[in-house]
Amino acid sequence: MAYDAIETPFGKTEKIIGGSAVYVAYAASNFVQPINQVSIIGYDFEKKELESLKERGVSLEGVEVVSDKKSFFWSGKYYLDMNSRDTLVTDLNVLADFNPVVPDRYQGSEFVMLGNLAPRTQINVIEQLKERPKLIAMDTMNFWMETAMDDLKIVLKMVDVLLINDSEARQLSGEYSLVKAAKAVMKMGPRYLIIKKGEHGALLFHNDNVFFAPALPLESVFDPTGAGDTFAGGFMGYLAKTKDISFENMKTAIIFGSALASFCVEKFGTERLKEISHADIDDRVKQFVDLVNFDIALV
Amino acid sequence: MAYDAIETPFGKTEKIIGGSAVYVAYAASNFVQPINQVSIIGYDFEKKELESLKERGVSLEGVEVVSDKKSFFWSGKYYLDMNSRDTLVTDLNVLADFNPVVPDRYQGSEFVMLGNLAPRTQINVIEQLKERPKLIAMDTMNFWMETAMDDLKIVLKMVDVLLINDSEARQLSGEYSLVKAAKAVMKMGPRYLIIKKGEHGALLFHNDNVFFAPALPLESVFDPTGAGDTFAGGFMGYLAKTKDISFENMKTAIIFGSALASFCVEKFGTERLKEISHADIDDRVKQFVDLVNFDIALV
Numbered sequence: 347m348a349y350d351a352i353e354t355p356f357g358k359t360e361k362i363i364g365g366s367a368v369y370v371a372y373a374a375s376n377f378v379q380p381i382n383q384v385s386i387i388g389y390d391f392e393k394k395e396l397e398s399l400k401e402r403g404v405s406l407e408g409v410e411v412v413s414d415k416k417s418f419f420w421s422g423k424y425y426l427d428m429n430s431r432d433t434l435v436t437d438l439n440v441l442a443d444f445n446p447v448v449p450d451r452y453q454g455s456e457f458v459m460l461g462n463l464a465p466r467t468q469i470n471v472i473e474q475l476k477e478r479p480k481l482i483a484m485d486t487m488n489f490w491m492e493t494a495m496d497d498l499k500i501v502l503k504m505v506d507v508l509l510i511n512d513s514e515a516r517q518l519s520g521e522y523s524l525v526k527a528a529k530a531v532m533k534m535g536p537r538y539l540i541i542k543k544g545e546h547g548a549l550l551f552h553n554d555n556v557f558f559a560p561a562l563p564l565e566s567v568f569d570p571t572g573a574g575d576t577f578a579g580g581f582m583g584y585l586a587k588t589k590d591i592s593f594e595n596m597k598t599a600i601i602f603g604s605a606l607a608s609f610c611v612e613k614f615g616t617e618r619l620k621e622i623s624h625a626d627i628d629d630r631v632k633q634f635v636d637l638v639n640f641d642i643a644l645v
Numbered sequence: 646m647a648y649d650a651i652e653t654p655f656g657k658t659e660k661i662i663g664g665s666a667v668y669v670a671y672a673a674s675n676f677v678q679p680i681n682q683v684s685i686i687g688y689d690f691e692k693k694e695l696e697s698l699k700e701r702g703v704s705l706e707g708v709e710v711v712s713d714k715k716s717f718f719w720s721g722k723y724y725l726d727m728n729s730r731d732t733l734v735t736d737l738n739v740l741a742d743f744n745p746v747v748p749d750r751y752q753g754s755e756f757v758m759l760g761n762l763a764p765r766t767q768i769n770v771i772e773q774l775k776e777r778p779k780l781i782a783m784d785t786m787n788f789w790m791e792t793a794m795d796d797l798k799i800v801l802k803m804v805d806v807l808l809i810n811d812s813e814a815r816q817l818s819g820e821y822s823l824v825k826a827a828k829a830v831m832k833m834g835p836r837y838l839i840i841k842k843g844e845h846g847a848l849l850f851h852n853d854n855v856f857f858a859p860a861l862p863l864e865s866v867f868d869p870t871g872a873g874d875t876f877a878g879g880f881m882g883y884l885a886k887t888k889d890i891s892f893e894n895m896k897t898a899i900i901f902g903s904a905l906a907s908f909c910v911e912k913f914g915t916e917r918l919k920e921i922s923h924a925d926i927d928d929r930v931k932q933f934v935d936l937v938n939f940d941i942a943l944v
Contacts, residue, residue: 426821522725525864546845549862558859558936563848565824597939631941637857638937640896642930 347385347409348418351435352614354569355426362615363395365418366461366485369572371404372619373579373606374459376627377587379403382452384471386410388417388440398620407449412440428567429544448474457586459578460484460505465497472504481591483507483582484536485574488517502535506591509540509578524549525556538596540581542574550600552593559600560637562608562630569614573607576619580606605630646684646708647717650734651913653868654725661914662694664717665760665784668871670703671918672878672905673758675926676886678702681751683770685709687716687739697919706748711739727866728843747773756885758877759783759804764796771803780890782806782881783835784873787816801834805890808839808877823848824855837895839880841873849899851892858899859936861907861929868913872906875918879905904929 348365352358367385375381381404389412396406421435446467453476460468462485472482482505490498491514502508508531516522519530528539528551539551545567547560581596581603588595605627612618647664651657666684674680680703688711695705720734745766752775759767761784771781781804789797790813801807807830815821818829827838827850838850844866846859880895880902887894904926911917 523863523865525862543845546842547859556862556936557939558862559939560846560857560859560937563824563855563857564822566822594940598941601939601941635941637855638859640856640858640900641893642897642900642934 347383347387347391348420348441349390350419350571350615351421352569352571353423353434354428355424356566356568357614359614361419363392364420364572364615366572366575368399368616369575369610369619370459370461370579370582371399372402372616373576373603373610374583374586375402375404376580376606376622376624377583377602378457380405382408382449382455384408384446384448384452386412386440386444386446388412388415390416405451408447408452410440410444410447415440422571424570428570446471446474453477456480456589457582458482459582460501461575462487462490465490465494465501468501469497469504472501480589481506481582481585483509483578485509485578486514488514491517499534505536507538507540508536509542509574509581511542511544511574515539515541528556538593540600542577544570544573548577548600548604550593550596552596555593557593557597557600559597559604560634561604562633562637564608564611567611570611571615573610576610577603577607579603601631601634602627605634646682646686646690647719647740648689649718649870649914650720651868651870652722652733653727654723655865655867656913658913660718662691663719663871663914665871665874667698667915668874668909668918669758669760669878669881670698671701671915672875672902672909673882673885674701674703675879675905675921675923676882676901677756679704681707681748681754683707683745683747683751685711685739685743685745687711687714689715704750707746707751709739709743709746714739721870723869727869730869745770745773752776755779755888756881757781758881759800760874761786761789764789764793764800767800768796768803771800779888780805780881780884782808782877784808784877785813787813790816798833804835806837806839807835808841808873808880810841810843810873814838814840827855837892839899841876843869843872847876847899847903849892849895851895854892856892856896856899858896858903859933860903861932861936863907863910866910869910870914872909875909876902876906878902900930900933901926904933 347367349361350364371381416439418441419437422431422433424431458479484505515527519527521527531539541549545561550557581599584599584602609618646666648660649663670680715738717740718736721730721732723730757778783804814826818826820826830838840848844860849856880898883898883901908917
């Protein structure tokens with residue numbers, strides 16, 4: 347949970363609410379409630395934002411509030427292609443001493459999503475869970491591959507699903523081909539691998555199976571911040587709602603994740619995610635069906 | 646019809662047969678025969694390659710043979726990502742004085758594919774056709790946008806389908822968003838627009854409709870030369886076979902085009918295209934169905 351200041355070719359924000367856990371929570375709460383949030387914030391985190399999360403069924407019992415420090419802050423600037431961005435400011439603030447504590451009431455959570463933090467912190471959370479969840483998914487990034495690869499290898503063996511982008515998959519595996527990269531990454535632990543390709547969609551790998559979900563071609567991508575986390579939240583939320591972790595159901599979950607992500611990028615930060623209804627989500631999912639649906643008559 | 650010398654991270658060829666018209670012909674001949682080829686070659690074009698085309702039902706009546714000049718020659722080198730390439734040599738040779746003549750026997754052709762040549766040459770071919778074909782598709786490239794935009798605007802008004810890649814669509818329209826680019830390009834003439842995104846698939850636009858066909862995730866792309874032309878040949882071949890130019894049938898045609906292109910890149914040049922059978926194509930198309938097929942239950 348964090349504050350972001352974002353600049354895109356279409357505009358600029360002051361500090362707005364952000365952070366992986368916020369995007370995941372907003373997306374997943376469309377499918378299941380409560381969302382058992384574990385995070386850390388500073389004295390500057392606005393009460394109205396916490397209220398807004400509570401109204402969405404997000405439990406804040408696991409969110410530590412530090413009274414003499416500020417929340418994590420990130421500032422970045424996107425360029426026209428929206429795939430590349432410059433980080434202008436990263437203030438760790440409260441995150442420098444984050445020691446997540448899983449409240450008793452969260453024990454028994456069946457679907458666990460670990461945001462992109464130090465692998466050691468991710469391990470720490472998993473080790474606090476008394477019962478093995480039905481499904482553990484995690485995100486990570488190139489920074490941890492470069493600075494904490496040993497820990498990363500350990501946590502990869504503890505999870506079921508890894509969500510990373512294409513360049514991260516290449517870096518983690520040392521393979522350029524995403525098909526070869528996927529095989530190598532799955533050998534490191536996760537039985538399911540989701541490779542996110544931004545505007546080019548996402549791939550789900552499991553054993554020898556592969557599924558491709560396109561991104562919706564949009565007139566304009568206003569702000570891509572949080573799209574990957576929103577995707578993850580939609581994916582996990584749909585699985586938690588249906589309680590079915592088969593490959594077949596994961597395909598559908600990825601479509602819902604893609605649909606949520608397509609809303610996220612339409613406005614700054616979480617703004618659009620706060621507005622949308624179940625009917626909006628269903629309409630968007632139908633657009634995905636139309637986008638890829640074709641009849642086939644073989645030659 | 647040309648000779649190419651290709652270098653990729655996986656190997657290097659001597660001069661091998663290539664050229665848009667060759668790739669289109671090999672792909673389309675899986676669906677319909679004869680293919681009425683219009684092109685120009687030099688004295689160096691091997692007889693066995695002409696025989697091989699004839700065996701595939703390719704009529705060479707419209708192929709001019711110049712006895713004292715060499716065939717068009719292109720040499721290029723690909724890098725690891727296979728999306729960028731350097732042109733090492735371009736010898737126009739016979740192509741410098743190409744004046745296509747459509748033989749009488751070709752009159753009445755219902756499906757016409759215009760390869761990537763000077764727009765003036767494309768206009769010249771269309772003007773030789775006594776009867777308006779059922780469907781005219783064309784390819785073009787950035788070079789013609791920079792050097793022959795006036796002619797390009799004329800030919801765009803004479804065709805039904807334009808096939809270009811994403812950067813060409815952006816250049817032609819001046820729009821970064823592909824959705825906005827598509828709308829702008831369709832206003833310039835073609836009712837259907839196919840935007841090819843290489844390993845990221847292809848988009849078909851028509852009025853307010855959009856269809857997305859993924860590219861098959863492959864273990865290795867051996868040589869991308871000709872993949873776009875093979876895609877076009879598969880697309881037009883399937884339409885010519887089914888004689889149905891509805892948007893719905895074009896979706897299926899694009900899947901067949903993508904399937905053919907996925908074979909093309911597996912070996913150098915036309916090698917793989919010469920080997921494959923109808924059963925191979927059907928198997929590959931079924932892989933596309935599996936790749937994008939999902940069940941949906943709305944929230």
